Amino acid sequence: MSFFNKLKSRLTRSSSKLEEGLDAIVAEGGAEEAVAAAPAASAETPAAAPTPEPTPEPEAKKPGLLGRLIGRGAPDAPRRVLDDEMLESLEELLIASDMGVDTALRVSANLAEGRMGRKISVPELKAALAGEVARIMEPVAKPLPIYPKKPQVVLVVGVNGSGKTTTIGKLASQFKAAGKSVVIAAGDTFRAAAVEQLKVWGDRAGVPVLTAPEGSDPASLAFDAMAKAEADGADLLMIDTAGRLQNRADLMEELAKIVRVIRKRDESAPHNTLLVLDATTGQNALSQVEIFSKIADVSGLVMTKLDGTAKGGVLVALADKFGLPIHAIGVGEQIDDLAPFDPEDFARALVGAEE
Numbered sequence: 001m002s003f004f005n006k007l008k009s010r011l012t013r014s015s016s017k018l019e020e021g022l023d024a025i026v027a028e029g030g031a032e033e034a035v036a037a038a039p040a041a042s043a044e045t046p047a048a049a050p051t052p053e054p055t056p057e058p059e060a061k062k063p064g065l066l067g068r069l070i071g072r073g074a075p076d077a078p079r080r081v082l083d084d085e086m087l088e089s090l091e092e093l094l095i096a097s098d099m100g101v102d103t104a105l106r107v108s109a110n111l112a113e114g115r116m117g118r119k120i121s122v123p124e125l126k127a128a129l130a131g132e133v134a135r136i137m138e139p140v141a142k143p144l145p146i147y148p149k150k151p152q153v154v155l156v157v158g159v160n161g162s163g164k165t166t167t168i169g170k171l172a173s174q175f176k177a178a179g180k181s182v183v184i185a186a187g188d189t190f191r192a193a194a195v196e197q198l199k200v201w202g203d204r205a206g207v208p209v210l211t212a213p214e215g216s217d218p219a220s221l222a223f224d225a226m227a228k229a230e231a232d233g234a235d236l237l238m239i240d241t242a243g244r245l246q247n248r249a250d251l252m253e254e255l256a257k258i259v260r261v262i263r264k265r266d267e268s269a270p271h272n273t274l275l276v277l278d279a280t281t282g283q284n285a286l287s288q289v290e291i292f293s294k295i296a297d298v299s300g301l302v303m304t305k306l307d308g309t310a311k312g313g314v315l316v317a318l319a320d321k322f323g324l325p326i327h328a329i330g331v332g333e334q335i336d337d338l339a340p341f342d343p344e345d346f347a348r349a350l351v352g353a354e355e
Ligand SMILES: Nc1nc2c(ncn2[C@@H]2O[C@H](COP(=O)(O)OP(=O)(O)OP(=O)(O)O)[C@@H](O)[C@H]2O)c(=O)[nH]1
Pocket: 158, 159, 160, 161, 162, 163, 164, 165, 166, 167, 188, 193, 194, 197, 243, 304, 305, 306, 307, 308, 329, 330, 331, 332, 333, 337
C-alpha cells in the first residue's frame, strides 16, 4: 500500500467527515439548480449570481480522456455554481473540521478566487481545497533537523497522555535504524508508570533508557544522561519531561532547570525542543502550543493520534497560526507508526481527494 493510501485509510474519520460534507454541499446546490435554473434565491446575492450561465454544456459534454479517468468532468458529475451561499457552507464545514475560524475563512476565500460564479464538481472542489491546504502546510513540513553536534539533545515536552513516550520510542527506533546511537532519559521522575513505559519503548527500540529514583530531580538525571551520552559518543539524547500543565509555574521551573543544567555541559543544548500534541484534542492543541511556547523554546511539533480522529483539520490551523515545523505525525500505536509529514499527501487524505 502506498504511503498516501495508508495515510488516507488512517485518516478516515477526518477524511470522511470533510468528504461527506463536500459531497453534500455540491449535491445540495446541484439539486436546487436543476429545479430552479432561474435565480430564485439570488436576490440578496446579485454579485455572486451573474445571469444563469449561457454555456455550461460544452465543458460537461466533452470530458477529456484524462478527465474521464480521474472522474472530473464526467457528464453526470453533479456540479454547483460557486456562490456566496455555497462558500458559506464550505466555511462552516471547514470550521467544523477543526481548522479554526480564521484559517477556514482564509482557505475558503483563496479557494473562491477566480472560481466565483463558475460551476464546480466534487472532484474539482476537493482538488482545489487540497491545493489550498497543501499551500499552508508546505512551509512547515520539515523533518527533525540533524546537527553534527554530538550528542544532539532533543527535549521532548507535552501534556501527559499526548503521546510523548510513544513518540520518543518511535523516533529512537527510526534513528537507530538510520545508524544513529541514541540514549533516552526518563525525565518524568515523579511518575513511576511513565518511567516504566519508557523502558518498555527503549527495549523495543533497542536503546538504553536512563532512569532515576522516583521523585528525584529531573535536572540531575538530565545532567547524568548528558554525561553518559557524551561518554558513549551517542549521536542523540532524547529527554522525556513531565507534562503537568496544571502546575504551570512548577513545570516551567522544572524545564528551565533541565535546560540550565544541560547547558553546563553544552551551551548550545537543547538543540531541539519537540512539542508532542494529541490531534484528538482538536482546538485545544492550539492553546497547548501557546502555553508550551511560553514555558519552553518549542522548535517543532509532532502530532500524534491522527489515525481515527475526525480532528485532523487542526494541523492546518496550527500551521497557519504558528508556522512551527511539523516534524512527524503519529498514525498508530506501533513502533513504525510515525511518518514524516508530507503536506500534499496529508492535504489530499484530509479532504478525501483522489491520489
Ligand atoms: N492511535 C494512536 N495512539 C497513540 C499514538 N501515539 C500515542 N498513542 C497512544 O496514546 C496513549 C498515550 O501515549 P503515551 O506515549 O503514553 O503518552 P505520554 O505523553 O507519554 O503520556 P504520559 O505517559 O501519561 O506522560 C498510549 O495509549 C499510546 O499508545 C498515535 O499516533 N496513534
